[in-house]
Amino acid sequence: MRSGRSLSGLSIILVSAIALLCDEVEAAESARPSRPNIILFLVDDMGWSDCGAYGSTYYETPNIDAFAKKAMRFTDAYAQPLCSPTRGCILTGKHAARHGITSATGHISPQGAGFEILPAAAPPNQRMRTPASKNYLDPEEYTLAEALRDAGYRTAHVGKWHLGLIRPHWPERQGFEVAFHCHPDPGPPGFYFSPYGVHPSGAPSQGRRVGTITDGPKGEYIVDRLADEAIRFIETDSEKPFFLNLWSYGVHGPWGHKEEYTKGFASKVDPSGRQQNPIMASMLRSVDECFGKVLTAVERRGLSGNTIIVFNSDNGGNVVSNTPADQGFQQRKATVPPLATWEQWAGKNPPTNNAPLREGKASLYEGGTRVPLMWSWPGKITSGTTNASVVGHIDLYPTLLALAGLDKPTSQAMDGISYANVLQGGGTLDRVAFFNYFPHFGGPGNAGGAWVRRGNRKLIRWFGAAPEERFELYDLSGDIGESKNLAASEPEEVRDLDAQLEQFLEDTGAVLPQPNPAYRPTPK
Structure with a gap:
């Protein structure tokens, strides 16, 4: 009898000790900082000076400008001159010369086996045989999304992809568990407005868009819809951190815009005399609103303190399309509804003006390659500062991994380097040159x-x-x-x-x- 009482007492002590140990482990786990959420907001064709934070006195971007006051703003950040190459660089950490996507060809059928980068022949009016761009992101790449997914992140891609026309090259095959997109996709479906006319199945072609984008109410603006889809993902209940890759369709052609916004800019005069296109101003206002809605959703869920937000553009601003120098404009205007009123609102103005930078999109001068870039992570990234380090698209992958406490994957060779120490105020960038x-x-x-x-x-x-x-x-x-x-x-x-x-x-x-x-x- 005495032995039984002793065994029972030991059991109570043992159970109590285990419970206490479990409580301590649980407390330690809850005290341990979780990996940060990550939002990469990429604007299409937004020039270096296309917002107030970078000096525009014409465009109205209050959400972007307010974000800049809480972020580290880079003055010397670079991308490729066109969008598909930059997107490939972001997801691989590699230079375009290495991953092979060197032009905006992500909406064209992928090349088959035996594809030669340098064609054997060229027409007689062409002085040089120029390399062909790869039309897809190679599935063998271990992308940023795959690295984060494998580290326990929920991953979503929302918006323009432009890295592969057919299903084997869609975002779902490159590490994104959730994806809202369509193909072909150099520009948005529905000329920016619902019904978008995207089919859920079948083969994409020039006259048939296929993907996961669904119609909204008639007249819905696709940039607004991207915000809704992003917020739906952010508000999904989960214990996992998330990676949201929001790649806006704005401000790319065919320049669909909300006329009620455009009217408000039509009589506005830029004090600097540089930017004077009310259509572009209207579109940037919509992009700014999309960004603001996403920021508000993060705050509403109480996630601001543990969310890294990156604001970036894929190349310099467009300074040629729809101008007298654009030989195809009049022909396109007859078949692209948004262009029917371009001259009414924009006159002969180009989409934007990158001054003081030279030229723009598709150019190797600064106007084509220097882009806005801002980072925020409250308490971790030095806020309200400006940084002149020379950084770029290839650096986002290793920098995000470093900030998340993850090692670079040994299976993925990278040209980019992490500048997490610069973001956190701990040093300078160890870089000799950028290319x-x-x-x-x-x-x-x-x-x-x-x-x-x-x-x-x-x-x-x-x-x-x-x-x-x-x-x-x-x-x-x-x-x-x-x-x-x-x-x-x-x-x-x-x-x-x-x-x-x-x-x-x-x-x-x-x-x-x-x-x-x-x-x-x-x-x-």
């Missing part, structure tokens, strides 16, 4: 080129140009508009930077344009 490669069109020779930036010196090498036009050297510290070419007066600097550029091209396996043996100049 860009765009071998398609533009510049002397019309075969694209590549550039290297080291410090404030930027060297552009044009492929296919005559020797005297091959290089352009700029000092961006005093010439952000790239108006004074220093190449002729600083040959040693040109040689030194070109050697670095050559090493980059070799390291990444960049395919360079080659002279076309069949070239026959057109008689003048």
Whole structure:
């Protein structure tokens, strides 16, 4: 009897000890900081100065500007000159020269086996044989979404994809568990307005969009709908952290806009005399509202303190489309409803103006590659600051992993580097130079080129140009508009930077344009 009482007493003590230990473990788990939620908000074709936070005195972007006051704003952030290459760089951490998507071809059928980047022939009116862009993100890439998913994140892609036309290359196959998208997708379905006309099955083609986008009420604006879908994902009950990849359709063509907003900008005058397109102002207002709704949803759920938010653009602002220099505009205007009233509202104005930067989208000058970039994580990222570190699209993957406390995957070779220490105020960026490669069109020779930036010196090498036009050297510290070419007066600097550029091209396996043996100049 005495033995039984003793055993019972020991059992009570043992159970109590286990319960106490469990309570301590649970308390330790709850005290341990969870991985941060991540929102990547990417605007399409938004130029470096297309919001108040970056100096616009015409566009009205109150939510973006308020966010900038709580964020770290980068002044020298870069992307590719076109969207598909940048998107591939973000998800892989690799330069476009390495992952192979070098032009905006993500809506075209993927190439088959044996695809040659450099075609064997070119038409006789083409001076150079230029490389072809890969039309899809290779499934063998271990994407940012896959890395976060495998680390326990819920993942969602909402909006434009432009990294593959057919199902094997859709976001669901690249690490996103939830996806709201359609194909082909250089621009939005329904010319921005519902009914969007997206089919849930079948093969996508030029006349048939296929994907997961569903119609909303008639006249619903797709940018507003993206906000609704993003909020639905944010508000999903789950113990897991989330990664939301919200890639806006705005402000890309065909420039569908809310006329009630556009009317409000029609009589507004830009004090700087730079930006004067009410359609673009209207579209940016809608993008700003979308961003604001997402921020509000995060706050409403009490997630602000543990959510990293990145605001970025995929390339520089468009300064050519729908202008007198755009030879296809009048033909497109007859078949694209939003363009019917372009001249009524915008006159001969381009979509935007990137001044003081030179040129814009599809250009290797600063106007085509320098983009807005802001980061926020309350208490972790130094807020209300401006940073001049040279960073870019390839760095988002390793930086987000570092901030989330995750190691870089050994299976994914990356060109990007983490600048988490810069964001958290703990140091400077360990980078010697930054590079860009765009071998398609533009510049002397019309075969694209590549550039290297080291410090404030930027060297552009044009492929296919005559020797005297091959290089352009700029000092961006005093010439952000790239108006004074220093190449002729600083040959040693040109040689030194070109050697670095050559090493980059070799390291990444960049395919360079080659002279076309069949070239026959057109008689003048």
